[in-house]
Structures are given as structure tokens and as C-alpha cells.
Amino acid sequence: MSVLDGILAGVREDLEERKRATPLAELRSRAADAAPALDPLPGFRAPGVSVIAEVKRKSPSKGALADIPDPASLAAQYAAGGAAAISVLTESRRFGGSLADLDAVRARVDVPVLRKDFIVDPYQLWEARAHGADLALLMVVSLDDAQLADLMALCKELGLTPLVEAHTADEVRRAVAAGAELLGINARDLTTLDVDRKVFAELAPAIPEGTVKVAESGVTGPKDVAEYRGWGADVVLVGEALVRSGDPSTAVRDFIEAAGA
Numbered sequence: 396m397s398v399l400d401g402i403l404a405g406v407r408e409d410l411e412e413r414k415r416a417t418p419l420a421e422l423r424s425r426a427a428d429a430a431p432a433l434d435p436l437p438g439f440r441a442p443g444v445s446v447i448a449e450v451k452r453k454s455p456s457k458g459a460l461a462d463i464p465d466p467a468s469l470a471a472q473y474a475a476g477g478a479a480a481i482s483v484l485t486e487s488r489r490f491g492g493s494l495a496d497l498d499a500v501r502a503r504v505d506v507p508v509l510r511k512d513f514i515v516d517p518y519q520l521w522e523a524r525a526h527g528a529d530l531a532l533l534m535v536v537s538l539d540d541a542q543l544a545d546l547m548a549l550c551k552e553l554g555l556t557p558l559v560e561a562h563t564a565d566e567v568r569r570a571v572a573a574g575a576e577l578l579g580i581n582a583r584d585l586t587t588l589d590v591d592r593k594v595f596a597e598l599a600p601a602i603p604e605g606t607v608k609v610a611e612s613g614v615t616g617p618k619d620v621a622e623y624r625g626w627g628a629d630v631v632l633v634g635e636a637l638v639r640s641g642d643p644s645t646a647v648r649d650f651i652e653a654a655g656a
């Protein structure tokens with residue numbers, strides 16, 4: 396069993412428990428009461444690189460990264476540094492996140508918020524919207540074409556912008572075929588956890604003009620952001636380097652400046 400399979404097994408168990416605790420009808424009514432989702436795409440298309448700054452406590456590859464007792468305050472510092480969006484990991488077993496983190500961040504910042512999780516079921520998109528997310532991650536590797544199409548259609552209905560994540564040429568092709576407007580290349584192979592930033596350089600040319608390109612994972616400092624930018628990234632998604640930085644606001648600003656206009 397790969398690392399990803401192990402994560403997905405836990406995600407499905409936790410999902411069944413939440414489904415028992417909170418019926419879909421209740422999520423639907425909470426989603427209806429939520430403020431409409433923000434559209435992140437104009438911001439991501441603005442000149443210069445955009446940063447999606449992530450609230451990430453731990454990971455299967457690195458273990459504990461940072462305690463983050465106050466995710467809302469971390470997110471506020473990211474926003475003050477100029478982050479175009481905030482990513483909140485909500486997977487609990489391996490990443491130490493929760494929907495409570497999403498609630499806290501949503502309540503504090505005005506920039507778009509991404510629910511970062513292993514989304515395999517429509518219920519999770521209703522949850523995302525009920526908890527105020529504007530974007531949701533859809534990982535091509537863990538979905539077949541029919542599931543991807545269904546989840547993309549539900550995102551549209553809910554006003555959520557899907558960040559469609561790929562790691563191979565075939566996954567990029569499937570993401571494009573599904574109509575992704577926001578396409579992420581994860582430099583981390585989730586079956587082995589190996590990170591290779593050059594995967595972005597190799598796959599980006601296959602992404603059609605007009606699609607917003609997101610470089611995910613492996614940014615250790617401003618130089619890496621500049622490199623991704625040189626390879627055509629419109630957006631970089633950064634977790635570890637920011638949660639460990641000690642000064643998240645300055646770190647975000649440095650990343651944006653490193654990439655130039």
C-alpha cells in the first residue's frame with residue numbers, strides 16, 4: 396500500500412464518521428447561509444507571482460513542522476504579507492488539520508481560502524462550502540474521470556473554484572480534459588513523498604494558455620519561487636517554509652518580491 400493509499404483509507408473512515416454526525420441536509424442549509432464564495436482567479440492572474448500560503452502542522456514526509464496554536468493569526472500574518480489566498484489543511488491524521496482550523500481562518504481573513512484535503516466524495520465539497528471555503532483541492536490521482544467530472548460540476552454549482560492537482564503528464568491531460576482553469580503541479584510524488592521541483596518545468600508546457608498554473612511544494616526560499624516563476628508559474632503554494640519561517644508575513648513578501656513583476 397502506498398503512502399497515498401494509507402492516507403485515503405483514513406480519510407474515508409473519518410468521512411463516514413462525520414456523515415453519521417452531520418447529515419448532508421444540515422450541511423446544505425449551512426452552505427446556503429454562508430457568504431458567497433470569492434473568486435480567486437482575478438487575483439491569481441494579476442501581474443507578478445501570487446502566493447497561496449498554507450496552514451500546515453505536520454506532514455507524512457516531515458512529521459511535526461509547527462504547533463500553530465492559533466491558525467487564524469498565522470493566516471492573518473500571511474494575508475498581511477500579501478498572500479493571494481490561504482490554504483488550510485483539514486486532514487487530521489497525517490497533517491494535524493481540521494474543519495475548525497478552516498472556520499477560524501475563514502472568520503479572520505478576507506482573501507480566498509482553500510480547503511486542502513483528500514476530496515473523494517461530494518459531501519466534502521458541501522462541508523468545504525458550509526465552512527466558508529472559496530476553493531477546494533481535487534487531486535486527479537485519487538479520482539477516476541467520472542468522479543473528477545462530478546466533483547468539478549458540484550464545485551461550479553457551489554461557487555467553489557477547484558484547484559485540480561496533477562503530478563504526471565497523464566494527470567495533466569486528465570485535468571485539462573476535465574476543464575480545469577486552475578491547475579496545480581505537485582512537485583511531491585504522493586506515492587513516494589519524493590520532491591522534485593523540475594516536475595513543474597517538465598509538465599507546465601502541456602498546460603493550455605489561459606489556465607492558471609500553480610507550482611505546489613518544495614519551495615525552501617525566495618530562489619525557488621523565482622525558479623518556479625521562470626518556468627511559468629502564476630502561483631506558488633507554500634507550506635513548510637512559511638510555517639517554519641518565524642516571520643510569516645515577511646517570508647510571504649520576500650517570496651513575492653523574489654519573483655519580480
Ligand SMILES: O=P(O)(O)OC[C@@H](O)[C@@H](O)c1c[nH]c2ccccc12
Pocket residue numbers: 449451511512560581611612613614632633634635636
Ligand atoms: O510544505 P510544502 O513543501 O511547501 O508543500 C505545500 C503543499 O504543496 C503540500 O502541502 C501539498 C500539495 N498537495 C497536497 C495534497 C495533499 C496534502 C498536501 C499537499
